[in-house]
Amino acid sequence: MRLVLLALVSLAMAAFAWQCPACGTENEGSFCADCHLPRPPEGMVYVPATTVEVDGILVDVSPFFLDEHPVTYRDFIPWLNGSGFGISEMGIIITGGGDETMQFLAFTPFIGDQGGGITVPSQCLENPVASITWSGAQSFLSDTGKRLPTLAEMESAASHGLIDTWDSYEVMLAFAGQMQSSMGEMLGTLNLQAMFAGYSSANERIMWELTGTVFGGNPRATTVSMDVSYITLFKALAEPLISSTSRDMGYFNVIFRGAIEVP
Numbered sequence: 001m002r003l004v005l006l007a008l009v010s011l012a013m014a015a016f017a018w019q020c021p022a023c024g025t026e027n028e029g030s031f032c033a034d035c036h037l038p039r040p041p042e043g044m045v046y047v048p049a050t051t052v053e054v055d056g057i058l059v060d061v062s063p064f065f066l067d068e069h070p071v072t073y074r075d076f077i078p079w080l081n082g083s084g085f086g087i088s089e090m091g092i093i094i095t096g097g098g099d100e101t102m103q104f105l106a107f108t109p110f111i112g113d114q115g116g117g118i119t120v121p122s123q124c125l126e127n128p129v130a131s132i133t134w135s136g137a138q139s140f141l142s143d144t145g146k147r148l149p150t151l152a153e154m155e156s157a158a159s160h161g162l163i164d165t166w167d168s169y170e171v172m173l174a175f176a177g178q179m180q181s182s183m184g185e186m187l188g189t190l191n192l193q194a195m196f197a198g199y200s201s202a203n204e205r206i207m208w209e210l211t212g213t214v215f216g217g218n219p220r221a222t223t224v225s226m227d228v229s230y231i232t233l234f235k236a237l238a239e240p241l242i243s244s245t246s247r248d249m250g251y252f253n254v255i256f257r258g259a260i261e262v263p
Contacts, residue, residue: 007098011166020061021046034129038263040065046262050156053217061220062157066149067257069164070209072118073109079140081117090118093136095250107131107252109175124174126206128166128255132232134247137210138254146258148212151242152219153259154234163236166207168253208243210256215244 018039020032030039041048044065051060094110108131109120141147157163212222215230235241
């Protein structure tokens, strides 16, 4: 019996053991015994201190934790329904908001559910949440103890190969049928194909990501100000691209993830 208990304790300890991503030390506590790095939060990866080039300028980036994957609809929907925003206020979070019949813009997968809340078709749940405004992304992440990564942090993570990419065409196909029913014969799977036919390469179909950096501002700085007009978008290619969008606009090909500073 004692041997069985010892084996169970050993298994439990092993389950909580983790390897420090900074120095490689095996640990069982909340902090690395050698370098004192906190254990990475669940679902996040450690990005070490890096020097990156942004617009021709070298920028030193401190170590931080970054969501391994973008926020998904499965993550977002429960928060959305519990956020306290009424249907008339959804434009703060979802591009264009929705009307009293819970109809949203065709380029979002959002629909009303039978309980009076908001959901998406089941085939969309594991896709990265899109059509979300910068303010909506900030609100969600703030409630989970995170923030949007800065432009320099996204550059840093990309330089370490830590940014996965998503094809906007494949994502939109997941709710093409809903789009067709929302817009009648104007849009459907065939029209989606035509819409993306103008893309000259698969790289142009890779989705952009929101950052917390004001467009043209300090790439190391993040802001939560509601007075921001334009923010920076990041696209993880072999040569990363940056662009901008209005704070109030969220597009079908713009997604986001959270970051946390290393204490």
